[in-house]
């Protein structure tokens with residue numbers, strides 16, 4: 035029977051199937067971080083259970099960690115406890131851990147691909163919703179809750195009920211200045227924050243095929259923002275080239291075998307998706323959000339919408355609330371919105387290509403006087419590579435702050451937060467109320483728009499400079 | 500896990516859509532390493548507002564939350580479920596839940612019930628008209644009842660059975676350790692290990 039890529043990966047991982055019960059799926063890689071793991075380790079300890087496969091588990095410190103003065107003790111005692119708890123648990127259960135300061139430390143979804151641990155056809159989970167990022171390699175990767183984290187630790191499996199499948203076909207090609215971030219923001223605006231609910235999305239079409247791995251990760255990363263459990267892109271030569279030679283990539287004969295298998299991980303021609311969505315890349319322009327969920331976005335060339343223009347009463351009410359929170363008036367050109375802070379980073383846009391894109395725009399220019407710009411590499415390796423390319427100097431010369439790796443202002447668990455009423459242009463993935471700090475207002479943007487906005491002080495694209 | 504069969508209690512009408520898990524419990528409250536004590540973080544940003552529904556004395560005893568569509572979107576933090584449970588909620592009703600939140604809730608014994616939006620609206624109206632209205636969430640019959648309203652809901656047999664028995668998923672899976680070991684023998688030889 036013709037199958038989609040997601041179905042193939044699923045079938046390959048079924049440990050046990052029984053009538054009326056969820057499938058028991060094997061998990062190839064479990065990524066762990068400090069925030070969603072302590073209760074899971076504690077659960078194992080209380081039940082006297084062991085960690086079944088420490089060799090398929092890897093941990094990093096990312097959500098809480100400061101991005102300055104990382105060799106001092108963490109100032110916030112509660113954050114410190116959480117990081118210390120992870121260190122204690124990792125050593126007790128034999129889990130490889132990358133601590134602050136370690137060259138392989140970084141945001142969990144940046145380090146997996148970077149180490150070559152993320153490969154096509156795998157099942158990958160993490161107690162973090164943006165695990166969908168790894169789907170860019172043709173892996174079935176999804177976020178799980180802490181009980182499931184404990185379940186994977188104890189059994190290396192998860193009971194799962196099958197997903198539905200959705201194809202998002204992106205035809206045509208992107209114009210200069212338009213990026214993967216704009217594609218995914220447009221997709222979410224189109225299908226809504228609940229539009230992907232219950233689905234695994236497969237992104238297809240020539241516009242997707244033309245993207246780099248970094249850009250594909252940006253897209254898959256935000257699948258969860260459309261409500262989907264996972265996003266996937268079929269592996270191809272771009273994927274193989276990215277993986278080859280990385281520390282955990284297969285080598286020698288195994289590499290050839292692996293590639294041969296990976297090439298089979300494409301949706302069969304006559305396979306049927308439960309739902310299909312189409313988008314024309316030629317028509318896209320830089321996209322930004324105006325509201326408080328990632329579906330509330332619009333082209334930068336447009337204006338803040340009037341809530342009255344929404345037919346659906348629930349959407350209308352949501353738009354009203356969002357505009358009140360964001361302190362925006364309908365009809366205001368999005369380009370006139372003035373920001374205080376620009377954040378470049380996160381698992382959506384904190385990889386080397388993102389920093390290069392932002393640096394390219396800001397090179398030889400200055401961050402506007404009233405703007406604070408934070409550049410936070412997604413991992414220490416990204417930071418090192420950026421420094422090797424001189425990007426750090428470009429950012430610093432422009433007046434931006436250059437930081438250590440971590441989630442940072444993406445969720446504001448560390449000291450990098452917005453103050454009440456402050457407004458940011460952020461390359462992260464969530465513009466929820468208070469996400470970047472209580473009372474903070476977030477506009478999601480691409481790295482190019484972030485950099486241009488830093489220079490002009492209002493939402494802008496490089497073409498405006 | 501506590502068994503869930505039938506629960507009757509007062510309800511809290513939360514007339515908002517797209518309540519994401521950052522609203523249910525903001526990130527700053529996630530720093531504890533235990534599973535308890537998260538009630539202080541529940542809807543923390545909104546609780547500062549005296550008019551917020553949870554601050555109204557007439558809803559203080561609510562154990563059933565009636566929420567708008569797309570409840571629990573965003574971050575996978577299970578703390579959102581714990582915060583609701585720690586606060587005293589036993590069930591949440593909505594016309595649509597985000598997948599991960601729903602999965603977390605049903606694993607943890609917080610019953611999330613999907614009802615059509617018009618039924619949610621009707622329940623909101625009833626509970627706002629009379630905050631002492633009792634809402635029954637009956638997992639045995641798969642029904643929600645309040646006043647003269649009787650509404651069936653769907654939940655797969657397996658999850659229902661697990662909740663009614665209060666069974667822990669890990670115990671259930673550990674019964675199949677042999678199958679797991681068998682599977683491990685046929686994994687692809689190139690799959691990476693971290694150590």
Ligand code: SF4
Nearest residue numbers: 164380381441444445
């Ligand atoms: S960067 Fe943001 S979205 Fe990504 S893992 Fe960290 S907190 Fe989550």
